[in-house]
Amino acid sequence: MRDLFAIVMLFGIYSLLSAGFFVSMDAVDVALTEAAVGAGITTVLMLGTLALTARTEKRKGHGPLLPLLVVIVTGAALIYATLDMPYFADPDAPAHQHVAPRYIQESGTEIGIPNIVTSVLASYRGFDTLGEVVVIFAAGLGVLILLGVAGDRRHDASPSTMQHHLVLRVITKSLIPLILLYALYIQFHGDYGPGGGFQAGVIFAAAFILYSIIYGLNSAERIISPAVLRFLMAAGVLIFSGTGVAALLLGGNYLDYDFLAHDPVHGQHVGILLVEFGVGVTVTAVMISVFFNFSGRSNARQETGKQ
């Protein structure tokens, strides 16, 4: 298959199917991430990349035999590796032996929030999550550096190509508040149900991306300007690491939320809320900023193509 457009669509379908698979394995948080990131925003960003590059794959020098061989060897090695894996839901599996029992038994009294995934992600493994946020921040920085920070890529406010799509405009206008509300719900209900900063940030960004697809990049940038986005990208990481520093100053270890309030459980609640907020802010800003840069580039390219 050489049509990259179809390949991107297949990737989206694959992500959606694996999200369903995760739901049936009771990993709802992962499923939500997979549906929002894998099926949603990645597809949009991939399409943006295709608009910047080419729609069909270049013809390669070699035949299909070499890739087929690589795939078969890798697949055989992976299947061989599964022989060593414990059976599904085996209580003696290493994953259920090491720290998991402690998390499951103690997190109710230590952290006091029902969703253990959130306690592990934001509190027990807070340092790893900080690393992930920094990775997202670095990715956003990379896109900004490659595709240009400068705001001078457009000269005139060219009307959006979607101007005549009345149905789309009306439906979008009524859907965007719902999407934003849902993102806020995911963000702040992440302690109790599935969700959290990563998923909420992506969904929040999806609303803005939808708006800028339908109403044009210029009107979207009037609502949330690239400078604000760059500020928010850094602000989220700062909120996260600042929470850690605050814990340090109040007498605990880095990212040890026990000291943030008068009693440890309350401190954990405050810390997790702040940290998830930081994650959400950074993810939203990076996603919107990456999309703005991609579509700004392809707009500029279309204009130069016309002239």
Add this chain to the structure above:
Amino acid sequence: METVVNILSWAFLLAGAFLGISGAVGLFRFPEFFTRLHAASVTDSLCAALIVLGLILQSASLMLIIKLVLILLILTYTSPTAAHALAKAALHGGLKPVPDGEGEPSSKS
């Protein structure tokens, strides 16, 4: 009473499943883009609505029913819009619908 509800809900579910399968068949077998889109959007709208209705009749708690109704609302909002956008994009891209009887002869076999 319960039997009536069960029969009704299974009728909805089966009708929805039938429409889903017929939509899939149409998506593969119809000759050109717009007829295929028609088949796919039947799956989107009526099939999904019937299945959700059947599930509403099966569900016990009020909360579940409210959630299903909300899903139904979102579906009736979004899927016709998606079909509309697809059709409009295709027209915009220069794809013309082929009126009946003017299709390529190979599609008649």
